[in-house]
Amino acid sequence: MSNDLIQQRDVVTLGGVDAAFARGGNRLCFVDPRSPERCIKTLRADRSPAAKRRAAPLFKRLKPLASFDDNRQEARVFRRIERRIGQEAFELIPRLHGFVSTDLGEGLCCDLLRDDDGRIALSLKQYLWQRGRDRWVESALARFGERWRTLGMPSRRLLLHNMVVQCRDGRAERLYVIDGLGWPDMLPLADLVPALARRKAGQRLRDLDNAIEQLLARQARHGDFGIHGWLPDARREC
Ligand SMILES: Nc1ncnc2c1ncn2[C@@H]1O[C@H](COP(=O)(O)OP(=O)(O)OP(=O)(O)O)[C@@H](O)[C@H]1O
Numbered sequence: 001m002s003n004d005l006i007q008q009r010d011v012v013t014l015g016g017v018d019a020a021f022a023r024g025g026n027r028l029c030f031v032d033p034r035s036p037e038r039c040i041k042t043l044r045a046d047r048s049p050a051a052k053r054r055a056a057p058l059f060k061r062l063k064p065l066a067s068f069d070d071n072r073q074e075a076r077v078f079r080r081i082e083r084r085i086g087q088e089a090f091e092l093i094p095r096l097h098g099f100v101s102t103d104l105g106e107g108l109c110c111d112l113l114r115d116d117d118g119r120i121a122l123s124l125k126q127y128l129w130q131r132g133r134d135r136w137v138e139s140a141l142a143r144f145g146e147r148w149r150t151l152g153m154p155s156r157r158l159l160l161h162n163m164v165v166q167c168r169d170g171r172a173e174r175l176y177v178i179d180g181l182g183w184p185d186m187l188p189l190a191d192l193v194p195a196l197a198r199r200k201a202g203q204r205l206r207d208l209d210n211a212i213e214q215l216l217a218r219q220a221r222h223g224d225f226g227i228h229g230w231l232p233d234a235r236r237e238c
């Protein structure tokens with residue numbers, strides 16, 4: 001992340017809320033009209049920092065407004081990751097390209113992960129739901145896990161809809177974490193003690209494995225996919 005936090009003056013037209021290829025619990029994701037290799041994330045109008053602060057417990061309301069802004073928080077965490085872990089981190093997370101002004105407010109620009117056929121990559125949750133734990137995703141998970149632990153990557157719980165599977169020739173090849181980065185602790189000791197970071201990253205991977213098993217067990221019981229992480233085919237062609 002180099003020149004990336006420089007606010008750009010031109011307003012990028014995203015084309016309205018319905019043009020988003022994905023809608024998370026907090027943000028809308030658009031293909032960057034200036035480059036198909038990048039996406040722009042804007043805050044959902046109903047999840048503004050002010051609204052989130054109002055809904056927070058009393059003691060958390062004392063925190064500055066920016067701490068309720070997912071894009072600002074993400075940019076801060078990425079700067080920290082780049083400083084502490086360095087370029088190798090970007091084997092596992094997309095690169096950020098800074099803030100841009102859009103017709104839907106401030107947006108944060110990052111690499112858009114696509115499969116080799118050009119379609120937007122699926123979330124790990126959707127891949128597993130559609131194809132199960134096949135041998136390609138199994139080895140992609142093993143490679144991802146090895147690097148994640150070795151680098152001691154900081155994250156909250158790794159959620160299946162916050163990870164993306166990049167496919168080559170229709171087979172899972174590489175996994176990325178696109179959201180939920182950074183230690184949640186007030187004083188992240190793990191930032192100062194690499195062995196602790198590796199231990200915590202290892203715990204996140206064990207929790208991820210449990211989350212995968214729970215998803216597949218839910219599917220076996222004919223349960224619901226849930227609201228997050230599904231990309232309809234048409235949206236993948238954006
Ligand atoms: N860089 C990316 N490349 C490909 N797909 C992405 C990328 N970023 C996000 N997505 C897709 O968009 C969805 C929502 O994105 P994201 O998790 O950033 O939104 P959010 O609102 O912050 O999520 P949450 O509900 O976890 O708060 C993801 O589940 C994923 O399918």
Ligand SMILES: [Mg+2]
Nearest residue numbers: 024161162179
């Ligand atoms: Mg998310």
